[in-house]
């Protein structure tokens with residue numbers, strides 16, 4: 073088992089590797105820290121490749137239920153990933169790919185395939201050796217894919233778990249080989265228990281000890297807490313963790329994650345990271361983020377507020393966080409708000425409540441209605457009545473994926489009088505299958521091939537000339553000229569608009585404002601006599617960025633404000 077045990081290398085690496093781990097509790101901002109580090113190094117002129125490493129054995133996030141996992145984010149090349157990739161893209165204003173997402177499932181799949189192909193030359197294939205090597209391979213591939221100066225590897229979970237130990241081991245091996253071409257950033261939480269009323273550093277000290285016992289001395293500590301860390305605690309932490317005090321970054325709660333880059337930069341993180349790697353600042357360009365942070369403060373403190381109802385079914389299951397299931401939708405709506413100098417107040421409206429109490433009672437106070445993506449039958453009738461209400465009351469409506477399919481069904485039922493219109497996802501033998509399964513999808517479901525088999529990733533769409541959708545893309549600069557038509561958006565679905573009903577619905581006033589280049593798949597629908605009623609088969613939310621909001625969200629909010 074010797075050939076693959078590569079030893080220490082003297083040569084300096086071009087690409088530097090930063091590992092980010094979390095300690096004490098989960099959910100304190102490891103993803104935002106990783107995104108921020110990436111954005112900060114980018115702002116100094118470096119090319120960065122963030123990589124999320126998830127410990128689960130799922131090959132991708134596509135088969136994990138949303139209540140368990142949160143949002144499934146989709147990249148251009150069709151990978152179904154953890155929501156952190158969405159944050160990376162939003163902070164970097166860059167499209168990432170499958171190279172930026174690694175799971176234990178992918179690692180084992182590759183290793184077992186290699187073993188079956190006799191690529192280990194008859195060796196004993198071992199977890200402790202071959203899995204970390206495969207992780208390192210992946211990180212190197214991620215560097216190559218973007219020709220990156222920095223790979224920033226976020227290790228999922230918290231230190232001390234069994235699950236992620238091999239990622240930490242990969243970090244240890246990299247550090248052994250490349251020394252200061254690697255760095256480790258630990259994100260720890262300092263609680264302030266109400267009964268004590270004092271910020272406590274012991275839990276972080278312990279999580280650092282845990283890391284040290286896995287062979288990793290962290291170089292940086294991001295000290296997450298309700299409030300700012302005082303000097304005394306910084307000193308204590310430095311002294312107990314061996315981390316230089318300049319590398320301990322105070323990270324108090326903020327009202328917007330987009331404020332974090334400016335904050336960390338001010339705390340000296342970027343300078344210290346570059347000093348660690350003995351690299352110069354090629355430029356300094358954080359102006360965008362600083363200006364943006366000021367803008368949000370101004371808007372969030374103003375009284376220009378619009379109330380948007382997001383209607384869906386996941387909204388009353390146990391105690392999971394909804395905001396996790398629809399992060400990209402929430403962010404995109406906020407981006408659209410900020411682009412219009414308005415604060416967006418989102419409320420989650422459960423379709424089950426609408427089914428019980430009626431759309432009018434529940435929705436009459438809202439300025440706009442959005443139906444995001446979804447699957448299955450639960451709550452569907454409530455969503456359809458919400459859409460009917462938006463259509464009739466001329467409340468701006470934005471439908472995303474399922475939100476487009478159900479809007480089509482509503483139109484067929486209530487405008488075209490096809491009372492039994494449905495999607496075959498809910499009613500297999502629907503008399504009027506307005507939405508039906510795509511032919512290749514049917515085969516896959518019959519063979520139980522669920523993983524990564526939906527229509528995924530970026531596909532071209534031609535926007536119809538003279539439509540409201542075209543106007544939105546033109547205004548946002550995503551279409552350069554009238555009639556330019558071609559946009560590219562991300563998808564994740566198995567069902568589609570049934571073309572047999574196209575003529576009937578169009579004759580009744582439904583506008584098909586976007587379709588695939590071959591004209592076969594309907595991608596956008598809209599209504600004419602309505603202030604804003606646009607719904608898309610794709611997920612525009614995945615491409616909205618704070619510094620470059622998606623035009624459909626911007627125009628939706630604009631219509632909401634106008635109507636208000």
Ligand code: GLN
Pocket residue numbers: 444445446447448472473474475477497564565566567568
């Ligand atoms: N369930 C629908 C489909 O599979 C919509 C999917 C979605 O909203 N992402 O086509």
